[in-house]
Amino acid sequence: MKSRIYLDHAATAPLLDSARAAMLEGFARWANPSSPHASGREARALLEDARRRIAAALGWEGHILFTSGASEALAMALGRSTASGILAGATEHDAVLRHVAVAQRLAVDQDGLVRLPETIAPGTLVVIQHVNSETGLIQPLDAMAEQVHAAGGHLLADCSQSAGKLALPEGADLIALSAHKLGGPIGIGALLVKDLALIRPVGGQEQGYRAGTEAMPLACGFAAALEAPVAWLDAVARWRMALDKAIVAAGGVVVAGDGARLPTIGSYRMPGVSAQAQLIRFDMAGIAVSAGSACSSGSLRTSHVLAAMGWDESAASQVIRVSMGHDSEAGDIDAFLAQWQAIATDMRSR
Amino acid sequence: MIYLDYQATTPLAPEVAAAMTAALDHYGNPNSAHRAGRIAAADVELARDRVMAALGRKNGRLIFTSGATEALNIAIIGAARAAPSGRRRIVTLATEHPAVLDTVLSLRQAGYEPVILPVEDDGLVDPDIAEAAIDGRAALLAVMQVNNEIGVIQPIEQLLALARSWNVRTLCDAVQGFGRLPTPDADMIAITAHKIHGPKGVGALWLRDGVDVPPLMHGGGQEGGLRPGTLSPSLCAGFGVAAQLAAERRTADLAHVEALWARARILFADWTVNGSIDQRYHGNLNIRRAGLDAARLVSQVRNVALSLGSACASGSGRPSHVLRAIGLKEAEARGALRMGFGRYTRVDQLEEAAALINEAAAMQRAVA
Numbered sequence: 001m002k003s004r005i006y007l008d009h010a011a012t013a014p015l016l017d018s019a020r021a022a023m024l025e026g027f028a029r030w031a032n033p034s035s036p037h038a039s040g041r042e043a044r045a046l047l048e049d050a051r052r053r054i055a056a057a058l059g060w061e062g063h064i065l066f067t068s069g070a071s072e073a074l075a076m077a078l079g080r081s082t083a084s085g086i087l088a089g090a091t092e093h094d095a096v097l098r099h100v101a102v103a104q105r106l107a108v109d110q111d112g113l114v115r116l117p118e119t120i121a122p123g124t125l126v127v128i129q130h131v132n133s134e135t136g137l138i139q140p141l142d143a144m145a146e147q148v149h150a151a152g153g154h155l156l157a158d159c160s161q162s163a164g165k166l167a168l169p170e171g172a173d174l175i176a177l178s179a180h181k182l183g184g185p186i187g188i189g190a191l192l193v194k195d196l197a198l199i200r201p202v203g204g205q206e207q208g209y210r211a212g213t214e215a216m217p218l219a220c221g222f223a224a225a226l227e228a229p230v231a232w233l234d235a236v237a238r239w240r241m242a243l244d245k246a247i248v249a250a251g252g253v254v255v256a257g258d259g260a261r262l263p264t265i266g267s268y269r270m271p272g273v274s275a276q277a278q279l280i281r282f283d284m285a286g287i288a289v290s291a292g293s294a295c296s297s298g299s300l301r302t303s304h305v306l307a308a309m310g311w312d313e314s315a316a317s318q319v320i321r322v323s324m325g326h327d328s329e330a331g332d333i334d335a336f337l338a339q340w341q342a343i344a345t346d347m348r349s350r
Numbered sequence: 351m352i353y354l355d356y357q358a359t360t361p362l363a364p365e366v367a368a369a370m371t372a373a374l375d376h377y378g379n380p381n382s383a384h385r386a387g388r389i390a391a392a393d394v395e396l397a398r399d400r401v402m403a404a405l406g407r408k409n410g411r412l413i414f415t416s417g418a419t420e421a422l423n424i425a426i427i428g429a430a431r432a433a434p435s436g437r438r439r440i441v442t443l444a445t446e447h448p449a450v451l452d453t454v455l456s457l458r459q460a461g462y463e464p465v466i467l468p469v470e471d472d473g474l475v476d477p478d479i480a481e482a483a484i485d486g487r488a489a490l491l492a493v494m495q496v497n498n499e500i501g502v503i504q505p506i507e508q509l510l511a512l513a514r515s516w517n518v519r520t521l522c523d524a525v526q527g528f529g530r531l532p533t534p535d536a537d538m539i540a541i542t543a544h545k546i547h548g549p550k551g552v553g554a555l556w557l558r559d560g561v562d563v564p565p566l567m568h569g570g571g572q573e574g575g576l577r578p579g580t581l582s583p584s585l586c587a588g589f590g591v592a593a594q595l596a597a598e599r600r601t602a603d604l605a606h607v608e609a610l611w612a613r614a615r616i617l618f619a620d621w622t623v624n625g626s627i628d629q630r631y632h633g634n635l636n637i638r639r640a641g642l643d644a645a646r647l648v649s650q651v652r653n654v655a656l657s658l659g660s661a662c663a664s665g666s667g668r669p670s671h672v673l674r675a676i677g678l679k680e681a682e683a684r685g686a687l688r689m690g691f692g693r694y695t696r697v698d699q700l701e702e703a704a705a706l707i708n709e710a711a712a713m714q715r716a717v718a
Contacts (some may be wrong), residue, residue, distance in 0.1 A: 006377070006386055012580060014377035023374070026548070027367050032359040038656035039351055039650065041356070068416030071569035071579035079567070095578060099566030185374075186361060186582035187416070187551045203452050204419070212419035212451055213359065215551030280381060286382035327383075339699065 004040055005332045009181075009325030010133050010265055015221070016183035016326060022224035023185060026217025033214045043216050050219035054190070058168055058227040063251060065206045069224045070160040070178035071095045073191035077125075077156050077174045077209070080200040084123035089106050089114040089139070090308035093158060096127050097304070110311050111259035112137040116144060123153030125198075130162035130169055134305045134321055135256040136167070136265030145171020146217060146261070154198060155333075160189075165233060165262060175200060179218070182281055184225030185325055188259040205249035236324045237263035239333045243322070246270070250341050255319055266322045270340070273347045275320050281343045282320075287336055290321050351710050355655045356633055356690030357498050357526060362649070363547035363595055363624035363693075366588045369509045370549060373587040381572060383453045393583035397590025397690045401554055404593035405533045405541070410558045414581055414589075419449040420523045421555035424436045424577065425521045425538045426453045426492055427564025430462050433489030433519070433611075441483050441518075442492040443475055443504070444675040450492050450523055451671075472660075473502035473625035478511055490516040495527035495534055497673040499659045499688060500625030501634025503527070503704050506534045510562040521562070529596030530604065530631060545577070547693065548592030552585035603693050607633045609698055617704035624686055625676060635689045638678070642685035642711055650710045653702045657688045 006014065026046060031039035033047045037076035051064050053134075067073045078086060078099040088096050090105040091112050097105070106114050112135055114128055114179075126148045128139050145155045149171060164182035168175060175192040179185055193199065196209070204211030242261050244254045247268050255267035270278060275291035282289050292303045306316035323338060353361065373393050380394045394414070402412050430440060435497070440454045444466050454464045465483050469475050475493075484491060491513040495594030496503055506522065513520045523535035529546040529678045533539060538561060542553035555577075569578025596603070611632035621637035648656050661669035673683040687707070691700060705706070 002514075004385065008379070008382055008384065008386070008691070011387070012377060012379035013375050013381050020374055024367075024371065027362055028360040030359060030544075031353075031655070032355070032544075032548075032550075035355055035358045035655065035657060037653045038652060039353060039354065039355075067580040068420070071567055076568035088429070094571065095569035152617075164536070180580060180582075185584070186580050187585050202456075204448065210418045211423075211452070213542075213550050215416075215549070217549070218551050233568075272356070283384045288382070288386045290382060290384070339540065339650070 003231070003286060007322045007324060007328070007332060007336055008288045010321065010323035011290055011329070012180045012186060013325045014327055015185060016225050016228050018038045018228055019184050019221040022220040023217045026220040029216070033216050038323045038339070042057040045046070047214055047219050048218040050216070050223040053223040053225055057223070058163070060168060060192050062192055063207065065191045065193060065209050066214060067189045067191055067210060068174045069180075069189040070158065072152065073176035073189050074099075074158060075315050076191050077176060077199060078127070078223055078235060080202065081125050082198055082200060083125035083154060085121055086125050086127065087131065088122070088127040091132055092127060092129055093133060093160070096158060099126070105219060108308050110310050112198040112305065113257045114139055114144070116147055118147060120151035120153045124151070124299040125151055125156055127156045127158065129158035129160070130166065131262045131265070132305060134303060135259075135267045136261035137256045138262060139167035142171055145169060145296055161260060161265070165230060165264065168192075169272045171229075178220035179225060182225050185221040187294075188215060188222050188224075224233050231324075232326055232328070233263060234331070236328060240264070240266050240324070243333055243337060246337050246338065250344060252340070252344070264324045267309060267319055268340070268346055269315060269319045270323070271318060273343065274317055276278060277347065278320050280345055282339060285339045289336070291319065292321065351655060352703045353655045354691055354695070354700075354703055355446055355657050356692045356695075357501075357688065358657060358690070359451050359474060359544045359550065360547045360692060361694050362549065363592060365595055366592045368403055370584045370588040370593065376583045380583060381570065385676045390583040394586045397586040400590035401541075401593040402556075402717065404529055404597040404666050405539065407533070407556060410556055411574065412556045412715070414586055415553045415555055415577055415648050416551060417544075417553040418523065418540045419553075420577075421540035421542075421553050422449045422521070424555055424594055425491065425540060426450065427457070427566055428443040429490040429519045429521065429538070430460070431455050432563050437487060437489040438494065439463045439465050439488040439683040440490050441467065441488050443467050443469060443494070443500070444483075445497055445647055445672045446492065446562065447471050447495055447498055447523060447525070450494070454492065465583045469675050472629070473497060473500050473672070473676050474629060475509070475622050477505060477508055477512070478548075482511060484512050484518060485516050488513070488516065488540055490521060492521040492523070494523035496631045496634075497527050497533065497625070497672060499670060500636040500676070501526070501631045502625040503531070503631060506644060509716075510534060510536055513592045526631065529593060530600065543589035546592045546596045548590040549585050552589045554589070559656050562698060579642060599693070609691055610695055610697065611635070611699055614689070614691070614704070617701065617708075624678070633690055633692045634640045636686060637689070638682055638687060639711055640682070640688040642714060644685055644687050647687065647707065647710050647714065651703075654706055656707070659688060
């Protein structure tokens with residue numbers, strides 16, 4: 001058995017070997033990609049090659065603007081949007097929600113599915129995540145894009161969790177990505193843009209849409225990670241399905257259990273036991289899981305995602321998230337389940 | 351290839367590459383509460399201490415960013431937004447990096463008043479002109495320590511003291527001076543790793559205790575809410591080691607730069623130096639020759655990495671705003687070359703490069 005079991009891939013996934021090798025190669029070519037001399041042009045060529053490979057791996061035909069991560073990509077799309085208004089799902093990441101007033105948030109049903117309003121004003125930018133980072137719920141973005149487009153609006157899809165695992169939503173006009181959720185390096189992401197008229201330029205690099213020296217080695221790591229096969233996903237899907245059943249049998253609740261969910265994420269309530277107590281017990285047992293997103297896991301705030309789905313505060317405070325990835329093994333899930341059952345029995349007997 | 355473009359970026363130090371490679375295995379998210387997350391957070395915090403130490407700062411806070419451009423944007427836009435309504439002026443110099451100039455100018459449409467101070471022919475600002483522009487109407491003085499194109503060192507402490515006397519917030523773009531010169535006594539300091547033999551993709555903003563600016567981006571609340579986004583333990587570790595190396599090797603690096611400078615001055619004795627010679631970081635030599643087509647020379651001297659000005663503007667073909675600001679005519683600016691050297695440049699490389707450059711310049715003259 002492994003000494004440490006990592007089941008927090010939705011917070012960040014371990015770097016893939018191929019991505020690491022690509023980065024080390026990139027580090028050796030350290031020139032500034034904007035320099036016109038031969039060293040600079042060599043770095044530029046690798047950067048543009050990475051961009052082309054990412055486009056090919058994703059099947060994306062529009063523009064790809066590199067950013068420092070998904071937060072910056074979302075800030076770019078929202079802060080510099082040329083849209084007449086913005087609407088966002090109530091369960092979006094904080095990076096999105098802090099850009100939109102409460103009145104602009106779209107309610108979700110009990111599984112977390114976004115309810116689009118009957119009428120959307122032309123020119124509106126609608127922001128919806130492809131997969132929720134806490135529950136794994138998949139939004140039917142292809143259908144939503146049609147509805148948004150029919151109203152004369154545009155769709156910004158936050159694909160931080162889904163990219164590399166699910167095909168990109170076809171109808172999205174803007175897509176935010178993060179490399180480190182899919183086995184690439186931390187520190188790079190991208191905004192995919194169908195039509196540059198949707199955002200205002202700012203100058204400098206990235207076709208005038210982002211200023212700052214490009215981090216070419218990170219771009220190479222990003223490309224390599226996206227090219228890695230995801231054959232492991234089928235096994236993970238089976239393990240997650242079995243885990244869902246076993247948790248229910250042991251008295252637990254599967255969050256968004258009736259919804260279509262990304263196979264890598266499972267979110268479970270252990271009735272009567274706080275998430276904090278569970279996390280401490282799991283960490284002592286050598287298993288890394290989390291309560292909600294990593295960004296807020298230090299804060300002990302109630303999850304805004306569960307609140308939007310209609311969960312009361314006390315039930316929501318008993319939910320933890322398990323997330324798997326490319327290096328997960330069946331034994332990891334067995335160990336998690338055994339520990340979950342032990343904590344539940346132990347706590348109940350107190 | 352002889353690399354003489356240290357102001358664009360610097361070679362990655364082997365010690366930095368090793369630290370980054372090791373930290374790539376620390377895959378946790380630094381914000382995660384579990385052990386994997388704490389190991390990653392330890393990388394970030396160790397790096398923060400090392401960068402703070404290299405800055406010579408015990409107090410204040412250092413937030414990591416994606417680079418100096420982002421740090422400068424947070425500082426400038428943040429200071430403008432945080433300023434009392436009576437302070438709308440943003441004062442800066444005509445020779446600043448576009449990350450400062452363009453950001454300051456962009457504030458005009460938000461109702462601020464950009465004040466761009468001219469510089470003298472030596473590249474330095476006249477303190478009397480600065481004094482006339484800085485008063486109780488100013489929200490911010492943003493001034494760079496070492497110019498990225500001509501290497502001149504501004505009378506920065508004098509400018510900062512002037513701003514302080516009017517309670518004006520101060521920002522120093524210390525990108526080129528960090529790790530080499532003492533850190534100026536500004537309220538905010540922007541730096542980046544890749545100019546001190548660290549990786550691209552990470553920089554930092556230091557803020558004095560009590561200096562508060564609103565964030566530019568929103569997200570997971572990292573870096574005290576001022577800069578969201580998951581931090582890379584690897585990039586941070588690389589920055590930390592680069593800063594530590596720069597601090598440890600400061601004397602040796604500077605002595606080496608002085609030796610290179612002395613040699614370069616002899617090798618390029620019949621060229622004119624752009625900007626002050628004394629008030630200058632000697633790892634930069636920006637020189638010109640009448641009648642020269644420097645762009646052509648750069649493409650002729652294929653085995654030497656040189657530049658005409660900043661890397662960002664190099665592709666654009668527009669004349670350098672810095673050379674224009676020091677009073678060069680367009681034809682003079684066309685004859686200017688920028689060389690940057692430092693820790694890993696050998697004297698024999700400099701000599702070989704000088705021979706190639708001087709030969710190409712002589713050929714141009716012969717043909718003309």
